Amino acid sequence: xxxxxxxxxxxxxxxxxxxxxxxxxxxxxxxxxxxxxxxxxxxxxxxxxxxxxxxxxxxxxxxxxxxxxxxxxxxxxxxxxxxxxxxxxxxxxxxxxxxxxxxxxxxxxxxxxxxxxxxxxxxxxxxxxxxxxxxxxxxxxxxxxxxxxxxxxxxxxxxxxxxxxxxxxxxxxxxxxxxxxxxxxxxxxxxxxxxxxxxxxxxxxxxxxxxxxxxxxxxxxxxxxxxxxxxxxxxxxxxxxxxxxxxxxxxxxxxxxxxxxxxxxxxxxxxxxxxxxxxxxxxxxxxxxxxxxxxxxxxxxxxxxxxxxxxxxxxxxxxxxxxxxxxxxxxxxxxxxxxxxxxxxxxxxxxxxxxxxxxxxxxxx
Amino acid sequence: xxxxxxxxxxxxxxxxxxxxxxxxxxxxxxxxxxxxxxxxxxxxxxxxxxxxxxxxxxxxxxxxxxxxxxxxxxxxxxxxxxxxxxxxxxxxxxxxxxxxxxxxxxxxxxxxxxxxxxxxxxxxxxxxxxxxxxxxxxxxxxxxxxxxxxxxxxxxxxxxxxxxxxxxxxxxxxxxxxxxxxxxxxxxxxxxxxxxxxxxxxxxxxxxxxxxxxxxxxxxxxxxxxxxxxxxxxxxxxxxxxxxxxxxxxxxxxxxxxxxxxxxxxxxxxxxxxxxxxxxxxxxxxxxxxxx
Numbered sequence: 001x002x003x004x005x006x007x008x009x010x011x012x013x014x015x016x017x018x019x020x021x022x023x024x025x026x027x028x029x030x031x032x033x034x035x036x037x038x039x040x041x042x043x044x045x046x047x048x049x050x051x052x053x054x055x056x057x058x059x060x061x062x063x064x065x066x067x068x069x070x071x072x073x074x075x076x077x078x079x080x081x082x083x084x085x086x087x088x089x090x091x092x093x094x095x096x097x098x099x100x101x102x103x104x105x106x107x108x109x110x111x112x113x114x115x116x117x118x119x120x121x122x123x124x125x126x127x128x129x130x131x132x133x134x135x136x137x138x139x140x141x142x143x144x145x146x147x148x149x150x151x152x153x154x155x156x157x158x159x160x161x162x163x164x165x166x167x168x169x170x171x172x173x174x175x176x177x178x179x180x181x182x183x184x185x186x187x188x189x190x191x192x193x194x195x196x197x198x199x200x201x202x203x204x205x206x207x208x209x210x211x212x213x214x215x216x217x218x219x220x221x222x223x224x225x226x227x228x229x230x231x232x233x234x235x236x237x238x239x240x241x242x243x244x245x246x247x248x249x250x251x252x253x254x255x256x257x258x259x260x261x262x263x264x265x266x267x268x269x270x271x272x273x274x275x276x277x278x279x280x281x282x283x284x285x286x287x288x289x290x291x292x293x294x295x296x297x298x299x300x301x302x303x304x305x306x307x308x309x310x311x312x313x314x315x316x317x318x319x320x321x322x323x324x325x326x327x328x329x330x331x332x333x334x335x336x337x338x339x340x341x342x343x344x345x346x347x348x349x350x351x352x353x354x355x356x357x358x359x360x361x362x363x364x365x
Numbered sequence: 366x367x368x369x370x371x372x373x374x375x376x377x378x379x380x381x382x383x384x385x386x387x388x389x390x391x392x393x394x395x396x397x398x399x400x401x402x403x404x405x406x407x408x409x410x411x412x413x414x415x416x417x418x419x420x421x422x423x424x425x426x427x428x429x430x431x432x433x434x435x436x437x438x439x440x441x442x443x444x445x446x447x448x449x450x451x452x453x454x455x456x457x458x459x460x461x462x463x464x465x466x467x468x469x470x471x472x473x474x475x476x477x478x479x480x481x482x483x484x485x486x487x488x489x490x491x492x493x494x495x496x497x498x499x500x501x502x503x504x505x506x507x508x509x510x511x512x513x514x515x516x517x518x519x520x521x522x523x524x525x526x527x528x529x530x531x532x533x534x535x536x537x538x539x540x541x542x543x544x545x546x547x548x549x550x551x552x553x554x555x556x557x558x559x560x561x562x563x564x565x566x567x568x569x570x571x572x573x574x575x576x577x578x579x580x581x582x583x584x585x586x587x588x589x590x591x592x593x594x595x596x597x598x599x600x601x602x603x604x605x606x607x608x609x610x611x612x613x614x615x616x617x618x619x620x621x622x623x624x625x626x627x628x629x630x631x632x633x634x635x636x637x638x639x640x641x642x643x644x645x646x647x648x649x650x651x652x653x654x655x656x657x
Contacts, residue, residue, distance in 0.1 A: 010462065011458065018527045018530025021530055021532065022530045035461075037463055038462075041491060041492065041495055044495075045531075045533055045535065153455065159459040162458075162460055162461060164459065236451065280613070281614075282615060284586070286584065286591075287589065289529070289530055289558055289561065290526060290557035290558055290588040291526050291527055291530055294588070
């Protein structure tokens, strides 16, 4: 049995716990969180050790891996400590808040020998997996440009409490919605060369942006338009929309379905000339326990499978997620040049974040 | 006794598991309450007396309408499903779980000793008794359905499957007994993991549990697989309620109904439709193929 520890027990931590607690090869040993209320509830209802300091938890619990779902500004520090202690690491997205922090982790030789994954869950969604396969197999020809969009009604008033309303702690639409859109672009097409025309706007939030748009430009001239708005009340829940244009046709996809338009029929893929549609029921693959969407289970089972040497590849490793970190930093910088974000010290905070600076939470000792 | 045919409400709220685009179109179509009550009227007049209603923002309006028109619907009974998690999701993202619970409870119970229990020492009630918190939340949600006939109160799959993963037997047992005692109704559980849920509920000592899950030929939203579903339907003693029988449109209606009805243990089917033609067609198919 693999011994698991959880660091951060908010909405994502709880979801991950439910999924892994029921995994036949995993024993959840310990949970670390800053909320003593949460810990005392766990103590009462669940058989698990509890900690408020992740270092103490790691030192005392002889774990095999950790699941980190803390506010993003603490990711780098906790990941580093876990790697130093020879633990496999799953960390929620975004990977870190600066390229410098990410580079530090990637240059640590330990990360090469341990299993690492970032919670870019779209990479485990059946529709997006299928879209990637179709693009890789050249069904729509050479990709010329894409739209990677995400909308939702996550923020509909100025939230001053909690980490999500503040850029410094890793809140804001860039690290949240836009990271998913950029990750889908990286997943499909790899690392863009540069970004242009970036805009970050506040709609409700005083401490962060609610809308991000940007153009990612690839070496071969291909572009990806990023458009995200987490204050769009017309959406019942957060929704990704991906449109990929190629020389032979185009694909329009969301998490539940994709449509593909082809200029000519593709008998090999059983696709007609014109529009073809595939829905999730045609593509869906069941999981051992469905909690909030089967991609959440698939991503964690993949992570555990890799630790157990049962699955190969590296679908959402640190090195992949780092590419998105680079793009996010490029966008923030580009947007600050465009004077589009009303936060004047954005650049200084991004690039001058000292390694000695304490993250807001989980730094107690 | 659970009704054989129950009318579902997902289509009213822009929920479609097959396509996010279709879901948005439905949400536009039913943005007017009249469009929803028209469909309820058609379903009722076609002979369907049972309605599953999720406790979302629109449920309040729908239930107000049903109370105001109670003489129009003398035999109507409801199968509430709670909580509607999206209602709380943004507040949880903004303020955290406990602040959300606290504000939700305080907003509703402005009187009595609840206020003291909650405010004293911040999270004292949460630390002391989460079962009590669950009961307070059930009471808040149940107010939506007051004065209407309620047969079964379902725990929504987002919560029931999350707690199933935690293995929290106490909560399932407490929910079941609270619904019986306070509301004189039965507790039901919606799940995307029916075989595991049935086994778990039986382990909890909940006899002949009511479990609502997808049952369709496509195996859609049936975890871990269709074979385990078929085996559980055959071998376990529980009251299955079948939903998503059309697999969001992947299975043609007649084939879908035939598949569901070949399982003798299924005595209840939930389906949603957004036109007179689809309501009548599906109801007729169920009555033709299922030997209730």
